[in-house]
Amino acid sequence: MPRTRGPGAHHDARRREICDAVLAVVDEAGLAAVSQMSVAAKAGVSAGRVQHYFPTKAQLLEAAFDRANELATERITALTATDDGPRAVLTAVLTELVPHDRATTTHMRIRQTFTAQALTDERVATRLRQAYAELHARLAELVARDVASGAIGTAERPEHVAARLVAFAEGLAYHVLIGTHPADVARAQVVDAIDALYR
Amino acid sequence: MPRTRGPGAHHDARRREICDAVLAVVDEAGLAAVSQMSVAAKAGVSAGRVQHYFPTKAQLLEAAFDRANELATERITALTATDDGPRAVLTAVLTELVPHDRATTTHMRIRQTFTAQALTDERVATRLRQAYAELHARLAELVARDVASGAIGTAERPEHVAARLVAFAEGLAYHVLIGTHPADVARAQVVDAIDALYR
DNA sequence: CGTTTTCCGATGTGATCACATCGATTTGAT
DNA sequence: ATCAAATCGATGTGATCACATCGGAAAACG
Numbered sequence: 418m419p420r421t422r423g424p425g426a427h428h429d430a431r432r433r434e435i436c437d438a439v440l441a442v443v444d445e446a447g448l449a450a451v452s453q454m455s456v457a458a459k460a461g462v463s464a465g466r467v468q469h470y471f472p473t474k475a476q477l478l479e480a481a482f483d484r485a486n487e488l489a490t491e492r493i494t495a496l497t498a499t500d501d502g503p504r505a506v507l508t509a510v511l512t513e514l515v516p517h518d519r520a521t522t523t524h525m526r527i528r529q530t531f532t533a534q535a536l537t538d539e540r541v542a543t544r545l546r547q548a549y550a551e552l553h554a555r556l557a558e559l560v561a562r563d564v565a566s567g568a569i570g571t572a573e574r575p576e577h578v579a580a581r582l583v584a585f586a587e588g589l590a591y592h593v594l595i596g597t598h599p600a601d602v603a604r605a606q607v608v609d610a611i612d613a614l615y616r
Numbered sequence: 617m618p619r620t621r622g623p624g625a626h627h628d629a630r631r632r633e634i635c636d637a638v639l640a641v642v643d644e645a646g647l648a649a650v651s652q653m654s655v656a657a658k659a660g661v662s663a664g665r666v667q668h669y670f671p672t673k674a675q676l677l678e679a680a681f682d683r684a685n686e687l688a689t690e691r692i693t694a695l696t697a698t699d700d701g702p703r704a705v706l707t708a709v710l711t712e713l714v715p716h717d718r719a720t721t722t723h724m725r726i727r728q729t730f731t732a733q734a735l736t737d738e739r740v741a742t743r744l745r746q747a748y749a750e751l752h753a754r755l756a757e758l759v760a761r762d763v764a765s766g767a768i769g770t771a772e773r774p775e776h777v778a779a780r781l782v783a784f785a786e787g788l789a790y791h792v793l794i795g796t797h798p799a800d801v802a803r804a805q806v807v808d809a810i811d812a813l814y815r
Numbered sequence: 816c817g818t819t820t821t822c823c824g825a826t827g828t829g830a831t832c833a834c835a836t837c838g839a840t841t842t843g844a845t
Numbered sequence: 846a847t848c849a850a851a852t853c854g855a856t857g858t859g860a861t862c863a864c865a866t867c868g869g870a871a872a873a874c875g
Contacts, residue, residue, distance in 0.1 A: 445736075446736055447732070447733070447735065447736035447737075448648075449647075449648065449736075450736075526735055529731065529732050529735060530732050530735065532728065532732070532790060532794065533646070533728050533729050533731070533732035533733075534646070534732075535794055536646065536725055536728060536729065536793065536794070537644075537645055537646035537648075537649075538646075542794060542795075545794055545796075546794060546795060546796050549791070549794075549796045550796070553796070577801055577805070580791065580796070580797050580801075581784075581788070581805050583787075583791075584784065584787030584788040584790070584791050584797070584802075585783065585784045585787050586787070587787045587790070588782075588783030588784050588785070588786045588787025588788070588790075589780070589783045589787070591731060591783070591786070591787075592748070592779065592782075592783050594735065595731065595734055595735070595741060595744055595745060595748075596741075596745060597744075597745055597748045597749070597752070597779070598779050598783070602776055602779075603783075606776070606780050613812075
């Protein structure tokens with residue numbers, strides 16, 4: 418039995434595979450297309466296995482959303498790691514929200530889908546609020562650092578600046594997704610919004 | 617037979633009632649909860665009538681989305697009618713996108729839901745793009761007027777300014793909907809973004 | 816008034832789904 | 846090796862759904 422570390426390493430790996438299959442189905446066909454069958458087919462496993470690891474559909478969706486947030490956090494953390502100063506990190510993170518390749522497009526399609534789901538699913542809503550609280554806090558801290566250094570001069574609270582920039586980038590992102598706004602214009606507008614902070 | 621105007625006045629009225637019921641179900645329970653049964657119950661009619669006016673579910677959803685866009689256009693037209701100048705109209709329309717009462721909350725919940733649906737439903741996507749093209753054109757025209765008058769000084773194209781402001785207002789709106797951002801702050805931020813144009 | 820079309824409620828049908836159940840196999844601990 | 850737990854495939858079940866069908870009621874029209 419191949420096991421990399423501790424008991425249940427396979428258990429977690431299989432859960433992750435199934436969650437990734439859910440996210441792939443959501444990306445390609447939306448939440449309505451998610452079922453034991455479709456997920457099992459996408460993951461290349463039996464429907465029984467899906468049911469074994471996620472006895473109810475609600476648990477499956479919640480776990481998949483957790484997985485999406487986990488992936489998002491990884492991406493953001495990677496961008497935050499390169500410590501080129503708050504401005505560079507802010508720019509990197511926020512422009513990454515605008516779909517410009519397969520990975521970012523998929524990511525935002527999934528996010529948009531679950532945001533809609535959150536409107537009528539309190540469990541998803543709770544997770545979404547938690548994810549945004551963390552993102553806003555991270556970015557607000559970057560803003561606060563440059564406010565303290567004097568690079569940013571504004572009376573606006575750092576948390577509000579962060580929330581505003583995220584909302585702007587996501588609003589643009591949705592319009593890019595549905596094709597009503599060019600990705601390059603959106604990206605430039607995000608960069609402009611950040612630059613405006615430093616004037 | 618009570619008929620107000622021309623043949624089929626009742627026909628159109630009943631279609632509208634059913635579409636409004638769809639929108640009510642979407643608002644309260646999401647697109648997943650839309651079925652002949654749920655819509656008929658919400659409208660207080662028989663399932664047979666729903667099926668008669670909308671033979672397929674796709675037609676029902678498309679008609680409901682058209683109805684939502686019709687209502688949105690009415691609201692915007694009402695705000696545009698009061699000709700207090702481009703700036704006042706821009707402010708009125710864009711702040712109206714931020715949920716602050718029952719009507720605006722419902723409107724944005726429905727919009728968010730259909731935006732997600734558009735990601736995997738090309739018929740809805742087409743309608744969504746058309747609706748945004750009209751909104752952007754309307755707002756761009758207002759911006760262009762104040763650019764021509766010199767009240768707004770910017771090198772940005774009016775269509776891009778309009779798209780940017782809408783994206784920002786909607787991005788904030790979604791965060792207000794899910795409860796990660798206060799409505800009054802969002803509204804003030806929208807007003808600020810417009811004010812920035814006039815500096 | 817008659818008839819032709821529209822309306823619409825009721826019922827049927829096949830498909831899909833979430834979830835339960837259970838037997839067989841595999842795995843991990845001792 | 847042995848046992849107990851975890852895994853997992855297969856099958857069953859009841860519910861829901863979209864949509865088809867059809868008969869009668871109502872309305873529009875000549």
